[in-house]
Structures are given as structure tokens and as C-alpha cells.
Amino acid sequence: MFDFIRTHQRLMQLILLVLILPSFVLIGVSGYTNYVSGDQDLVKVGDSAVTLQDFDQARRNQLQQLQQSSQGGFDPSVLDNREARSALLESLVDRRLLVNTATKERFSVSDAVLRQTISSMPQLQENGQFSPARYNQVLASVGLTTRDFEQGQRAELALDRVLGPVALTSSIPPSVVGLVGKSLTEERSLRLLAFPAEDYEKDVTVSEDDIKAWYEQNKQTLELPEQVNAQYVLLNEAAAMANLPAISEEDLRRYYEQNKSRYVQAPRVDVSHIQISVAATASDEERKKALAKAEEIAAKVKAEPASFAEVAKAESQDAGTAKDGGRLGWITKGSWPANLDQIIFSLGKGDVSGVVDGPGGFHIFHANDVQAEQGESFEQARSKVEAEVRRQLGADRYADMASKLTGLVYDNPASLQPAADALGLKIKSAAGIARDRLLSSDQVPANAASAGEDAAILDDVRVRRALFSTQTLADKQNSGVIEISPDTMIALRVEKLIPAHVPELAQVSDHIRKLLVQERALAASRKAGEEALAGFRKAAADEVPEKFGSVLTISRMNPQGLNKSITDAALAVEDDKFPQYLGISVPQGYVVLRVEGGKAGDLDEPMRETLSAQLAQAWGKAEEQAVLREMKVQAKVTMLPEAEEALSGEKAE
Known part of the structure; x- marks a missing residue:
């Protein structure tokens, strides 16, 4: 509701912190004493320091977490820039300071607070309740023991006590909430008449003399940075899949049979039961008595199968299923012991079994529903089977090629050709790679x-850094093999170094022409808009001129x-000055506004409470930052000084 407030808060660093820090918790970095100084300090924090080792580990954690959350669509260059590195280092400094203070x-x-916090985590709950099974499952999935996780959470909660009280005690006076609320809800009614710059481009003429004059006056703004043209070999899934040998029909059928459960669902029965329990130590007399009762119940439900659920609720001694009418759910063939499996899968839908001697006592089974084997035959699934086999072969081949690529690149440092020939890869080339970006x-x-298909890979900071390293730039050797992602590797060499220079006029003539056309079209739209505005202001105020849009x-x-x-311009018009015409220059041209009316802002009680809470939260964060x-x-x-090298990306990880 209050997007305006959120978009005007400078909380990007906090957001980044929220993204990063949970990964620290999951690997146990959040304990008080887990920070160990590395060989090289970046930032001194009291008697301790944030080290290069801390920084590199945090970057790896950050990259790994965002890669996982983006499902393979993450571009590493998003994090490999000075702004992202600065935010990360600042978050590490803040955290180190909190750790030092808490220690x-x-x-x-307390243990009670820890238990309450963990039990309230949504990811550890099922149906709104804490689930021990879910808790163990989540921890197992990330390789954590309950002890490690709980120690990490205890440390996090302790850290929260350093600044937490600052935010919790912040409040906003009701008068301030009222003023902000009125400002947010104040309304204006207006009509618009746009003069898009693009409508005037067709009337703009730019001569060669105009282009030359602009070039002479502004050519330094066109200077291109030092850049390289590069050769490279790219190993990815597509390269590994290329030229795979044909797969025989026999191999495809064998794979289908070995993985049949992926294509075919085995027969299954939705089954319920009534259990008459018998202890393992029961006497023969007790067993006879239990069997007699079971047979009596079996006769009853066989005569009237529709009553099975009600009888199960009343008679079954399996407390876990009795309340649900004895329902056990779907049972897949082969998942139970052979004797029970045979009995269950001999039942038709609605059938009731006789008394069965099984685990825990005597059972009577009822088949609520029966599903025969269903799925795809080999012929139906053949294309899927072949695709999966090819993917597996491609993955194996990729691993083999990746291992060989590294050796070939290092063994032949002066050329990529041996690696390309040995692995069947194509040597590609690309121009315009600068230290900090790809040129347009x-x-x-x-x-x-x-403009190439590999632009995202070539723009990776690790690629650009490798091309401008001493090894490739000065020594003219291959770069090392760079792993962009688990299924993409690249090796490069510099083909040509081009110093920083101002391009010749002929090269940038079209670019300059575009700039001049846009600039002059924008000026023409502004002129037309201002002339129209002057006319509107002279006309009768109560008449709406033609071409204005709806209110x-x-x-x-x-x-x-x-x-x-x-x-902003419309809301600045005072209540007693309607209607009023205004002219506004925007990046796309010029806009004339006819502000026709307004309404004072007003907050209802739910909105006031929400706004008060949001303002208090924002103010609390501001106070936290001030204290920090x-x-x-x-x-x-x-x-x-070492921090500057890390922020510039010059420190190797």
C-alpha cells in the first residue's frame, strides 16, 4: 500500500545483508568466536579485523546462494562490481562489530527463547505447526546437525540483542503520522497532452557539417578505453553433446527397464484396515480370543462393506488409523511383505479380505480403490529415454573433456588450437572487450x-580480469581455464591489444547523427509544447481544449x-487555483497538464495503523544505523589499503 515510502528508503544495503547472512548461519559462521583472522586484514574493527579470507568466503557464499535461488539463470557479473563488493564488505564490518559487542x-x-524461535520458522512447520520430521529433513538437506544449527541460531538471537532494542523502542508521534498520511493520500484530477519527441524526428535534418562540428567539440566524450580482441574456446553442454555416437536400440531398452519406475506407475491399492492387536507375548488362549473377534468383525464388514469405515472407528485397535476409518492410503505393489502384498493385490475395488495374521495382530483389509499399472510403454517413452541417455552421455563426456581441456591449455600455452583440435571445439573470436565492460x-x-551469443560469458568479470592479466596480455599466453558455472568453461588468449583512443569520425558518424536527431527532436517537442501551453493559458479556463486525454x-x-x-508538479498546485495548466519536460518529450481539481488527504483507521507501523519500522532502522x-x-x-584492492576486484580469490 505504501510503496512511496518504501521506494524512498535507502535500505539496499540492508536488503543485501538479509540475502547474504542466512547462508552464514547455515554454515555456522555466525558464532561469536568463529571469526579467525586471516593472513591479510582488510578492515580493522577494534582489536579484531575483517580479513581477505572472510571476504572471499562471504563472496562465495553469496554467489552460491543466488545461483541456487535463480535456478541457473544467475549472471555472476551482477555481484562482480565495486558497488556489490562494497556493500558486502560493509555488511561484514557491521557484523564483526556486532559480534565483538555481543561477546x-x-x-x-535462554533455551526457551531458542525453542520458540525455531518452532516459529515457517520452513520448519507443517499445517502451521512445528514438525520435528520436517526439522530433521531440512537440516539433513543442508548437511547440518541439530547442534550446529541451534548454536548458530542462538548466536543470531544474541546478535539481535545488540541493536534490536533500538528499533523496538522507536515510535512516531501521531501528528507526524497524520501529516505524512495526508501527504500520501492527497489527490489531484488532471488531463494530459503529450508531445513525444519521436513524433518530431522525421522533420529533423542533420548535415555532415553538423556531425563534424559536434565531433570536434565533443570527441573526448567518445574516447574508448583500452580493449582487446580475444580468441576463445568454450566448453558447455552443447559442445559436449555435439557428435555423440548413436545409441543402440538395445541400450535404450535396457535403460528403460532399469528406470521403469520413471515411466510406469506400478499397480497400487488405496487400502484401509481394521486391526485387532495381539502382543508378542500373548498366550495361545489370548490369540484365539483375538482371532475370534477378528473373524466376527470380518464377517460383519464382508456382509456390509459400506460400513467398513464406521466399524474401523469403533473396533480397530490401531489408534493411528482408527479415527480415519482405518485408512492406510495408497500402497504400491512390492512395498509390503510378499504374503500381505499377495492378499492386498488380489482384492478388487470394494472387496474385503478375510482375517490376515500380520504385524501387530490380526487385520481385515478393505480395497477403497484399485489402480492397474499405468504409464508409457517403451515405444511411447522412447524419445524421452533417448534424450535422458544422451544427457547422461553428454554429462560424462563433458567431465572427460573438462579434464582434458585444462591439461591441453596449460601444455600448449601459446595457442588454443591443440585444445580445439583434440576436443573438437571451435576457436571463436570477439572484439571490444574492455577491463570493465564489453563495448557496444x-x-x-x-x-x-x-552482440554475440556468448556476451554474458565474455562479460563475466573473471573473463575480463584474465584477459588483462600479465599472463595473457604481456606474455601472450593462454589464460587458465575459467569455470563460469558447473556446465560451462572457457579458455582465452589475447589476439590484439587496442590502446585507449578516440574513434575516427567515420566510425561514430551514425552514433552522432542519432544523438543530434534525438536532441533536436526533443527541443522541437518542447517548443511545440510550450507554444500550446501559452495558448491554453489564454483560453477560457472552463473549456477543455481538444486532444487532452481523459481525467x-x-x-x-x-x-x-x-x-x-x-x-510532483500536479500535487504542488494549490487547492484554490483550479484549473491550472503546467508544462513538464520528460525524457520522452514534453507534457502539458491541465490540473482540474483536488482533494485533501485523509486516512482511515486501518491505514493509519499500517502507516504508523511502517514509519516506526523505517525510523527504527534509521536509528539502528545511527547507533551502528x-x-x-x-x-x-x-x-x-588492502581493502581497496579487494573492492576493485584485483585480489584473487
Whole structure:
């Protein structure tokens, strides 16, 4: 509801922290004493430090977590930039400071608080209740013991006690909530008349002299950075799958039979039972008595199968299923002992078995429903089977090729050709790779890396860093093999180094022409809009000029998708000055507004409570940050020169 507030809070660092820190918890990094100084300090925090080892480990955790959450669609370059590295290092410093404070002040939490916190975690619940089975399953899936997880959670809760009380005690005066609420809900009714710049482009003429003049005056802005043209070999799933040998029909059938459960569902029965329990130590007389009772019940339900569930509720001594009418659910053939399996799967739908001597006593079974074997025959599933076999063969071949690629690249440092020939890979080339980015196709005459199918890979910071390393740039050797993802590897070499330069006029002529056309079309749209605005202001105020759109009602909470400058201008019009015409320049051209009316803001009680809570939360976060800044001053947090290298990406992981 209050998107306006959220979009105006500078909380990106906090959001990044929230994304990163849970992974620390899951590997046990969050304990008080788990921080061990590495060989190289980056930031001094009191008597301790954030080390390069801490920073590199956090980056790996961050990358791994985001790769998993994006299901293979994650671009590593999103995190390999100075802004992301700075935010990560800042979060590590903040955390180290909290750990130091919590340790020094001996903050701790009770077992009761720990149990309550863990039991309230949604991912550990089933049907809204804490599930021990789910708890063990989740921990097993990430390779954690309950002891490690609970120690990590206890440490997290203790850390929360450093700044938590600051946020919890923050509050916003009702008068402030009221003023903010009125500002957010204040409304204006307006109509728009747009003058898009693109409508004027057809009338713009740009001469060669115009282009040359602009080039002479602004050519330094066109300077291209140092760049390389590179050769590379790419090993990925497609390369591994290429030229796989044909798969015989016999091998396909064998795979189908070995994995038949993936294509065919075995017969199954939805079964219920009535159990008359017999203890393992029961006497013969007790067993006879139990058997007689079971046979009596069996005769009753055989005569009237529809009563099975009611009889089970009343007579079954299996407390776990009796309340559900004895229902055990779907049983797949082969999942029970052979003697029981044979009896269960001899029943038709609605049939009741005789008395069966089984685990825990005597049983009477009822088949609620029966499903025969169903699924795809080999002929029906053949294309799927072949695709799966090919994928497995491709994965095996990829692993073999990856192992060989590394050796071939290192054994032949002056050329990628031996590796390409041995593995059947194609040597590709790409131009316009700078240290910090791929140059656009407008800036590169031909074969621009940014326009190729491998652009995302070539723009990976590890690739660009390798191309500008001493090994490849000065020594003219192959780069090492770079693993972009578990199924993509690349090796490169520099084909040509191009120093920083200003391109020739002919190369950038089209680019300059576009800029001039856009600039002049924008000026023409502004001129047309201003002339129209002057005419509207002279006309009768109560008449709506032609071409204006329908009435829009906007507020700061609901700007109707309008540009912020338009919203701000409309809401700045005072209540007693309607209608009023305004003109606004926007990136797409010029817009004339006719502001026709307005309404003072007002909050209902639910909105007021929500807004109050959100403002208090935002203010609490601001107070937390203020306290944290003062803690940094007192702890004499100092950024060391080595940190600059890490932030620039020059430190090797």
C-alpha cells in the first residue's frame, strides 16, 4: 500500500545483508568466536579485523546462494562490481562489530527463547505447526546437525540483542503520522497532452557539417578505453553433446527397464484396515480370543462393506488409523511383505479380505480403490529415454573433456588450437572487450563481443580480469581455464591489444547523427509544447481544449504510472487555483497538464495503523544505523589499503 515510502528508503544495503547472512548461519559462521583472522586484514574493527579470507568466503557464499535461488539463470557479473563488493564488505564490518559487542557484553538467550524461535520458522512447520520430521529433513538437506544449527541460531538471537532494542523502542508521534498520511493520500484530477519527441524526428535534418562540428567539440566524450580482441574456446553442454555416437536400440531398452519406475506407475491399492492387536507375548488362549473377534468383525464388514469405515472407528485397535476409518492410503505393489502384498493385490475395488495374521495382530483389509499399472510403454517413452541417455552421455563426456581441456591449455600455452583440435571445439573470436565492460556494437567496427551469443560469458568479470592479466596480455599466453558455472568453461588468449583512443569520425558518424536527431527532436517537442501551453493559458479556463486525454486521479500513493516530475508538479498546485495548466519536460518529450481539481488527504483507521507501523519500522532502522555509525567511531573502524584492492576486484580469490 505504501510503496512511496518504501521506494524512498535507502535500505539496499540492508536488503543485501538479509540475502547474504542466512547462508552464514547455515554454515555456522555466525558464532561469536568463529571469526579467525586471516593472513591479510582488510578492515580493522577494534582489536579484531575483517580479513581477505572472510571476504572471499562471504563472496562465495553469496554467489552460491543466488545461483541456487535463480535456478541457473544467475549472471555472476551482477555481484562482480565495486558497488556489490562494497556493500558486502560493509555488511561484514557491521557484523564483526556486532559480534565483538555481543561477546564483550556477554549477550545470550535462554533455551526457551531458542525453542520458540525455531518452532516459529515457517520452513520448519507443517499445517502451521512445528514438525520435528520436517526439522530433521531440512537440516539433513543442508548437511547440518541439530547442534550446529541451534548454536548458530542462538548466536543470531544474541546478535539481535545488540541493536534490536533500538528499533523496538522507536515510535512516531501521531501528528507526524497524520501529516505524512495526508501527504500520501492527497489527490489531484488532471488531463494530459503529450508531445513525444519521436513524433518530431522525421522533420529533423542533420548535415555532415553538423556531425563534424559536434565531433570536434565533443570527441573526448567518445574516447574508448583500452580493449582487446580475444580468441576463445568454450566448453558447455552443447559442445559436449555435439557428435555423440548413436545409441543402440538395445541400450535404450535396457535403460528403460532399469528406470521403469520413471515411466510406469506400478499397480497400487488405496487400502484401509481394521486391526485387532495381539502382543508378542500373548498366550495361545489370548490369540484365539483375538482371532475370534477378528473373524466376527470380518464377517460383519464382508456382509456390509459400506460400513467398513464406521466399524474401523469403533473396533480397530490401531489408534493411528482408527479415527480415519482405518485408512492406510495408497500402497504400491512390492512395498509390503510378499504374503500381505499377495492378499492386498488380489482384492478388487470394494472387496474385503478375510482375517490376515500380520504385524501387530490380526487385520481385515478393505480395497477403497484399485489402480492397474499405468504409464508409457517403451515405444511411447522412447524419445524421452533417448534424450535422458544422451544427457547422461553428454554429462560424462563433458567431465572427460573438462579434464582434458585444462591439461591441453596449460601444455600448449601459446595457442588454443591443440585444445580445439583434440576436443573438437571451435576457436571463436570477439572484439571490444574492455577491463570493465564489453563495448557496444556501435563502438566496435565488427564482431563485437557484446552482440554475440556468448556476451554474458565474455562479460563475466573473471573473463575480463584474465584477459588483462600479465599472463595473457604481456606474455601472450593462454589464460587458465575459467569455470563460469558447473556446465560451462572457457579458455582465452589475447589476439590484439587496442590502446585507449578516440574513434575516427567515420566510425561514430551514425552514433552522432542519432544523438543530434534525438536532441533536436526533443527541443522541437518542447517548443511545440510550450507554444500550446501559452495558448491554453489564454483560453477560457472552463473549456477543455481538444486532444487532452481523459481525467486521471492521482496521489503520491497511486501516481497511475506517471513520471515523478509530473506527479510532483500536479500535487504542488494549490487547492484554490483550479484549473491550472503546467508544462513538464520528460525524457520522452514534453507534457502539458491541465490540473482540474483536488482533494485533501485523509486516512482511515486501518491505514493509519499500517502507516504508523511502517514509519516506526523505517525510523527504527534509521536509528539502528545511527547507533551502528557511532559504534564504528568508538571501535575505531579503519579501512586498510588492502581493502581497496579487494573492492576493485584485483585480489584473487
